[in-house]
Amino acid sequence: VRRTLAHGSGPQRDADLAAFASGRCIAASAWTEAGSGKGKRDVATVLRQDADGRRLEGVKTFCTGLPGAAIVHVLAKAEPAGGPSGPVFVRVDAKDPGVSCPELYPLLGLRGSGTGTLILRGVRVTEADLVGPVGSGGALMRENHEVCLNPGLLALGIAGAALETALGMCTGQLPGTADRMRSETVRRALARAVVQVESAYLYGAHAVGGGDTPQAHVLTGKFKLAATAAAQRVTAELMAAVGSRGFLASFPLERHFRDAQATSLMGPANDLITDRITDDLTAGPHSDLTTSGGTS
Secondary structure, three states: OHHHHHHOOHHHHHHHHHHHHHOOOOEEEEOOOOOOOHHHOOOOOEEEEEOOEEEEEEEEEEEOOOOOOOEEEEEEEEOOOOOOOEEEEEEEEOOOOOEEEEEEOOOOOOHHHOOEEEEEEEEEEOHHHEEOOOOOHHHHHHHOOHHHHHHHHHHHHHHHHHHHHHHHHHEOOOOOOOEOOOOHHHHHHHHHHHHHHHHHHHHHHHHHHOOOOOOHHHHHHHHHHHHHHHHHHHHHHHHHHHOHHHHOOOOOHHHHHHHHHHHOOOOOOHHHHHHHHHHHHHHOOOOOHHHHOOOO
16 A cells, blocks of 8 residues: 555556555555565566567565455566666556466465465556556565564464463363463463563554654564564463363464464565664664565
């Protein structure tokens, strides 16, 4: 939405924003490719100019939200044909006959995210479909600080849901469970989980409040790193606290555990965020960590 609001053009921009706001339309982004490298510098998806106009060719991987998306913003490399070259986002109609989603991945967690491969074969686009000028793709990726904020908030929701489920199991309130609150181990695990979840929520409020600052990418990256790590720790400790029933699919705790592991791998992966934080520490107060890369 932010990308369309700031960089879309013409009547199509207004129509898309109205559809997003009403809930009639959702969109997805397609950034990642096999071998595209850090910062997506080696994107192979290409926007070519020919006698009939512009066409898009390429394969994108690990695109989230594909099944329900009506619009996809695709990161491509514009090839020069008497015009500028460089990375650019392109608005693509998901119903175009050249667009296909041949597979959705059987993920460890977040199986409802609709993550899969997007293939683009001869997709015709116009000048109005360019989201920003040619060469602006990298800058637009850097603007999108929600790329860290959203998975961090998702991790918080998972951790909170896991805590609620574990408390119901340990107090015997859920069917098929027994009261385990006499165990000091269980009580301490629940207390630690509460502190970790509430601390992560406070960090989340701080990150949301700083979303419009020049260092938003750094701040939200730190939040994503902290929130996903907290979700992993909390769900693992709660699985141990509730006992063997925690591994049964009839209780949602094991799903929360799997989902928590997946959030750390959602782009940008935590290893990349760690690199950005280190870059910020060594580059000084005016560093722009976002030059170290973007993700899907």
